[in-house]
Amino acid sequence: MADRSASAGIAHSPEGRRTVGMLALVLLAIAGLSAVAVWGAGEILEAVGERDGVALWDRPVLDWAIGQRRPGPVSALLWFTNAGGPIWQPIIMAALALFLWWRWRNPTPFVLIAMAEVGAVLISSTTKRVVDRARPPQIDAVPPFEVSPSFPSGHTMQAFAAATIIAYLLIRYLWDRPRWLQAMIGLLALAYACLMGFSRVFLGYHWLTDVLAAAMLGIAWSAVVIACHRVWLRRSRSRPRQRLEHRTARSSDPDDTMTA
Structure with a gap:
């Protein structure tokens, strides 16, 4: 009973209400971002199936990439x-x-990065098998060739899932540092993920739409991981307060005084 009373007291205190309210807003924003990203990936897949919309750019973008290939940039990418x-990413x-x-x-960093990596691999590999889309022709790709869907x-x-989680962790850790530093971390993470997507199209391993949908799914999954972390933080922070409230309640309980 004391634990329940302490928990209820925390939840209904001004600080507790503010914390719960902020968490609800954060989770709502994350859910909205994930929903939009998944919807966007679905729209791209629909365009691929119907061969219209953004899918019409697949061939022109690949042709442009082929025309821009030079030994130096190809080796670097x-x-x-x-x-x-x-192999190397994990x-x-x-x-x-x-x-x-x-x-x-x-x-925490190990747990969140592992969740991001494992989830991204499972989602992408499952979606590949379900959609089973052919890669660009090998004549348009740079060896070594890839043959999976x-x-x-x-x-x-x-790349998008891992970069988002790493940026999230670093920005939280450096929250009291200048905002330009946090913005730089976010921009570097975005640049890394975008360059990875660009390399896949430039080398002829994927169509443009493959990369755009993957970016959206990576962001959606990393948002889910961050949401799980925010909920876990809320629960872990509430436990010490509950124990403190419980001890305070017991110290002022007349029955405890009488027993002593």
Whole structure:
């Protein structure tokens, strides 16, 4: 009974109401962002199926990329895109997550980055099998060739999901630092993810629509991970307050005094 009373007191206190209200607004915004992103990916898939809308840009953009290829940029983008592949991407992200865990003495970075990576892989691989879209012709691609289904781009989805979570973690950690620094972190994360998507189209491994849909799905999934973290933070912060309220209630309980 004391625990329930303490919990109720916290929830109905001015500070508790403000906290719950802010959490509700954050979750509502995240849900809206995820819904819009998933809807956008669905619209792109529909355009691909009907061969209209944004899908009409697939061939012209690939033709432009072919015309812009030079040995230097191709070599650099090959190295970059391989670093974001199924082998090196998990290794790099695991190393970064472990470093942040050690540096901050907190396992949260490892848990969130792992959720982002694993979820992105599962969503992209499942969607690939369901849609089963063919990649651009190998004559238009740079070796080594890839043969798995094309929609959506797994590299791009993982890049957007991981970059969003890492930016979220760093901005939270540096929340009291200048806003320009936080904006720079967000821009660098966005630049990394966009460059990964660009490399997939430039090298002929994916159509433009594969990359656009993957970016939206990556953002949607990372928003879900962030929402889970916000709820967990709320619950973990409320427990010490409940214990404090419980101890305070028991110390002023006449029955406790009589027993003593």
